[in-house]
Amino acid sequence: MDVSNRFGLPDLGVGVGLRVPHFQHVVERKPAVDWFEIISENFMDTEGRPMRVLEQVRRDYPVVMHGVAMSIGSTDPLDWDYLKRLKALADRIDVAWMGDHVCWTGVGSHNGHDLYPVPYTEASLRHVVERIKTIQDFLGRPLVMENPSTYLTFSSDEMPEIEWIGRMAEDADCALLLDVNNVYVTCRNHGLDPMAYLEQVPWDRVVQNHLAGHTDNGTHCVDTHDDHVCDAVWALYGWVQQRTGGVATLIEWDGDLPEWDLLQAEADKARPYREQLEARDA
Amino acid sequence: MPEGLRALETWMLRIVTHPGGVDAGFEAAQSEGLLPAGTSSLDDLVPPNDRLSAGEQLHVYAFAYFDRITDVLRGEYPSVELLLGPARFGSLARDFITEQPSRTYTLNRVGVPFSSWLAERAGDDPLLSFAIDLSLVERALDEVWDCKAEAPVAYEALQVIPPDRWDRVRLDTIDALQLFELRHPISAFMNGVMRGDLDGVPEPEPSWVCVYCTLAGRYRIPLSFEQHALLSSLVDGATLGEAIEAAATSEGADVPAMLAGLGGWFRDWTERGLFRAVELLD
Numbered sequence: 230m231d232v233s234n235r236f237g238l239p240d241l242g243v244g245v246g247l248r249v250p251h252f253q254h255v256v257e258r259k260p261a262v263d264w265f266e267i268i269s270e271n272f273m274d275t276e277g278r279p280m281r282v283l284e285q286v287r288r289d290y291p292v293v294m295h296g297v298a299m300s301i302g303s304t305d306p307l308d309w310d311y312l313k314r315l316k317a318l319a320d321r322i323d324v325a326w327m328g329d330h331v332c333w334t335g336v337g338s339h340n341g342h343d344l345y346p347v348p349y350t351e352a353s354l355r356h357v358v359e360r361i362k363t364i365q366d367f368l369g370r371p372l373v374m375e376n377p378s379t380y381l382t383f384s385s386d387e388m389p390e391i392e393w394i395g396r397m398a399e400d401a402d403c404a405l406l407l408d409v410n411n412v413y414v415t416c417r418n419h420g421l422d423p424m425a426y427l428e429q430v431p432w433d434r435v436v437q438n439h440l441a442g443h444t445d446n447g448t449h450c451v452d453t454h455d456d457h458v459c460d461a462v463w464a465l466y467g468w469v470q471q472r473t474g475g476v477a478t479l480i481e482w483d484g485d486l487p488e489w490d491l492l493q494a495e496a497d498k499a500r501p502y503r504e505q506l507e508a509r510d511a
Numbered sequence: 512m513p514e515g516l517r518a519l520e521t522w523m524l525r526i527v528t529h530p531g532g533v534d535a536g537f538e539a540a541q542s543e544g545l546l547p548a549g550t551s552s553l554d555d556l557v558p559p560n561d562r563l564s565a566g567e568q569l570h571v572y573a574f575a576y577f578d579r580i581t582d583v584l585r586g587e588y589p590s591v592e593l594l595l596g597p598a599r600f601g602s603l604a605r606d607f608i609t610e611q612p613s614r615t616y617t618l619n620r621v622g623v624p625f626s627s628w629l630a631e632r633a634g635d636d637p638l639l640s641f642a643i644d645l646s647l648v649e650r651a652l653d654e655v656w657d658c659k660a661e662a663p664v665a666y667e668a669l670q671v672i673p674p675d676r677w678d679r680v681r682l683d684t685i686d687a688l689q690l691f692e693l694r695h696p697i698s699a700f701m702n703g704v705m706r707g708d709l710d711g712v713p714e715p716e717p718s719w720v721c722v723y724c725t726l727a728g729r730y731r732i733p734l735s736f737e738q739h740a741l742l743s744s745l746v747d748g749a750t751l752g753e754a755i756e757a758a759a760t761s762e763g764a765d766v767p768a769m770l771a772g773l774g775g776w777f778r779d780w781t782e783r784g785l786f787r788a789v790e791l792l793d
C-alpha cells in the first residue's frame with residue numbers, strides 16, 4: 230500500500246459506507262470492496278444488531294469512523310460525554326482513522342443537525358484549531374477533517390475556504406478528508422474554479438477522498454448523496470488521485486440507497502483512476 | 512470563546528430554524544438583538560450572488576432543518592404518518608420540531624419525545640389518540656433494536672421443569688422486550704400498513720402487544736390479555752408460579768383458555784428468544 234501522507238496512514242483502496250439495508254448482504258457475502266466507513270453516531274449507542282454486524286465486518290475489512298456531530302466550529306463547550314463514547318467505539322473497533330467535518334451543527338444546546346458553514350476568519354481559525362488539538366490529545370490520534378459543501382458565504386469571511394482549511398490543518402496538525410464532490414458543489418455555489426481550489430490543498434495531509442452524487446438545481450447544487458457521481462466530479466477525482474499518488478476513496482450514498490450491486494458498481498468506477506496510478510508506478 | 516463567532520452562530524441558527532421561514536427568522540433575530548450592529552438586511556450578513564439572494568441561500572439550510580428531522584420522524588413513525596396522512600403528519604412534525612428543539616447530538620434520538628409530545632396535545636381527538644398508541648409501539652421497535660442481542664435459552668430447558676417446581680423458577684426476559692397495554696387495536700392497523708392495504712381506522716378497543724428484538728430481527732406480536740399479564744409479571748421478576756397465579760386472578764381473565772394455552776405459549780415465546788435464562792430458586 231502507498232503511504233504518501235505525513236501521518237503514515239495507508240491507502241485502504243476503494244470503500245463504501247456501511248448502511249443498515251446492506252447489513253445482511255455484507256455479512257453473508259463479504260463483497261469485494263476494500264474497506265467500510267461508518268457514521269460514528271449510528272454505532273455509538275447500540276449494543277444490538279448494528280454492533281454485532283460492525284464487529285463481524287471489522288474482522289474482514291478495515292473500518293473508518295466518520296462523524297457528523299463533533300461540531301468542531303461551535304462555540305458551545307465540547308461535549309465530553311460524546312467524545313468519550315466516540316473514543317470508546319474507536320478503540321473497541323480498532324478503526325483505521327476517524328474524523329468529522331469542518332462545520333458547526335448547533336449552538337446554545339440547540340442542535341440543527343446540519344453541517345453549518347464556519348465563517349472563515351482568523352478568530353474562528355484559532356477557535357477550531359484549539360478544539361482540534363484538545364480532541365486529538367484526548368483521542369491519541371489525528372483527526373481527519375472533511376471540507377463541507379456550503380450554500381452561503383458570510384460577509385465577515387476574511388479568506389477563502391481552502392486557505393482557512395489549509396491553515397487549520399497546519400496549525401492543528403490534523404489530517405484532511407478531501408470530499409471531491411463537496412469541492413465541486415461549494416465551488417459551483419460560490420462561483421469558484423474547483424481546480425484553483427484543488428491547487429491549494431496541502432496534499433501531504435490528505436488521507437481520504439469522498440465521492441458522492443449531488444442535486445443540481447441550476448441556481449445551486451445540494452450535496453444530497455442520492456445519485457451517481459457526476460462526470461465532472463470523476464474528472465476532478467482523477468486529477469486528485471494523480472496528485473496524491475492514491476488515497477483511500479469512499480463512495481457516499483445515503484438518500485435513495487440502491488441495491489448493493491449498484492453501489493458496488495459505482496465504487497468500482499473509481500478503480501480505473503487508481504489503476505492508472507499503479508501502471509504509472511510500475 | 513470568540514464573541515463574533517458566537518453571535519454569528521446564534522443569529523444563523525435563529526434564522527434557519529424559524530418556523531415562519533428565513534424572513535420571519537431575520538425579523539425575530541433583529542427584534543431579539545441578535546444581529547451585528549448596523550445590520551439592516553440579510554444582504555449585510557450573507558452576500559447575494561448572481562443566482563441567489565441572501566435569503567435564498569439561507570433558505571437552503573432552513574428547508575433542510577425541517578425536512579431532515581421530518582424525514583427522521585417519518586422513518587420512525589410510518590404508521591402514524593399513514594394514519595394521519597402526509598399533510599397532517601408534516602404539519603405536526605413541524606410543530607414538534609419548533610416546540611421541542613433538538614438537544615441531542617444525534618438524529619437517532621430526535622424522535623424520542625414525539626410520543627409524549629403527541630400525548631400532551633391529543634385532547635379528545637380520536638385520531639391523535641390512536642396515533643399515540645401507534646407511536647408508542649413504533650418507538651419501542653426503534654429502542655429494542657439497540658438493546659444488547661442476547662443468546663436465548665432453549666425450549667428444552669423449560670420442558671424439564673416439573674409443574675410442582677414452577678413456583679421456584681424464574682424466567683429471565685431479554686432486555687430487548689417491551690410490553691404494551693393499549694386503548695386501540697393497533698396490530699391489525701399496522702399489519703395493514705405493512706401489507707399496503709389500509710382498511711380504515713378501527714374503533715377504540717383494548718389491545719396488548721409485545722415488541723422484541725433478537726439476532727434474527729425485530730418483531731411486534733399481538734398478545735391476549737392473559738399473555739400480557741403473564742409476561743408482565745415475568746418481566747417484573749415474578750416466578751413462573753407467581754406469574755401464572757397473577758394472570759389467572761386478573762379481573763376478566765379467561766382461566767380455562769389460559770391453562771389450556773400455557774404450554775404452547777411458553778414454547779412459542781422460548782422459540783422466539785424472549786428468555787435469556789432459566790433460574791431455579793432454592
Ligand SMILES: [Fe+2]
Nearest residue numbers: 375408439481
Ligand atoms: Fe463527504
